[in-house]
Amino acid sequence: MNRNVAARRRSGLRAAAAGLVLAVGLGVSAQMPAQASVPASAQSPTAVSKPAAAAPKSVTGTSGHVVTRVADFYGAYIDAKGDYENPDAALAKALRKHYLTPDFAKRLAAWEKKNGADGVLRAQNIPARWTVTDNGSMGHAHEVTVTLTFGSGKNAQKTKLFVLVERYNHISDIATKSAH
Known part of the structure; x- marks a missing residue:
């Protein structure tokens, strides 16, 4: 294999690795705001949780019951x-x-x-x-x-x-x- 070809491959791998790191980094930073909105209890078991919103009330009936x-x-x-x-x-x-x-x-x-x-x-x-x-x-x-x-x-x-x-x-x- 030619040195130039091997060098291009290594630089291509480095570029791909850098792109992957960048994509993962962006993905994590893009997820941070979404994680911030998740209640603390869902983030970690030791975190203090905020009260959950009340579930909507419903009434169920059966005709003739x-x-x-x-x-x-x-x-x-x-x-x-x-x-x-x-x-x-x-x-x-x-x-x-x-x-x-x-x-x-x-x-x-x-x-x-x-x-x-x-x-x-x-x-x-x-x-x-x-x-x-x-x-x-x-x-x-x-x-x-x-x-x-x-x-x-x-x-x-x-x-x-x-x-x-x-x-x-x-x-x-x-x-x-x-x-x-």
């Missing part, structure tokens, strides 16, 4: 009653007619007259939050637990209600003690 039905009722009822600028008494009444059995609606009206409170909420005011949880089947009916939270922070008070739903998805009772 008893827990979804009770959640739909309480959500719409609380919205109708709790709109402080324009509460919708007609909507609240329509929701009760749609979701409650006629017999229970009469018993609930009597309870409200006696206690001076809303029978669906078992309160005179509107809850800030509510949770609906399956409490199991009882043969002909299904019980769902509704936890209402009134107020917030240290002053928050919770009320637990047990909602009995008949097999045709109508609420047949609301009580403060479980039927189980």
Whole structure:
């Protein structure tokens, strides 16, 4: 092999190596801003991590499912009653007619007259939050637990209600003690 050819090859290799170093160097420097935006916990296990952004909230329901039905009722009822600028008494009444059995609606009206409170909420005011949880089947009916939270922070008070739903998805009772 000729010296000139060998020299050209070495210089070509050096140029390729220099290009590779330059490309790697640029790649690393180009990645630095992207790495700076990665939370510290992802960069190293010993780094102090920043709080992650809250995940979007979602609500899932199933058509005809008893827990979804009770959640739909309480959500719409609380919205109708709790709109402080324009509460919708007609909507609240329509929701009760749609979701409650006629017999229970009469018993609930009597309870409200006696206690001076809303029978669906078992309160005179509107809850800030509510949770609906399956409490199991009882043969002909299904019980769902509704936890209402009134107020917030240290002053928050919770009320637990047990909602009995008949097999045709109508609420047949609301009580403060479980039927189980």
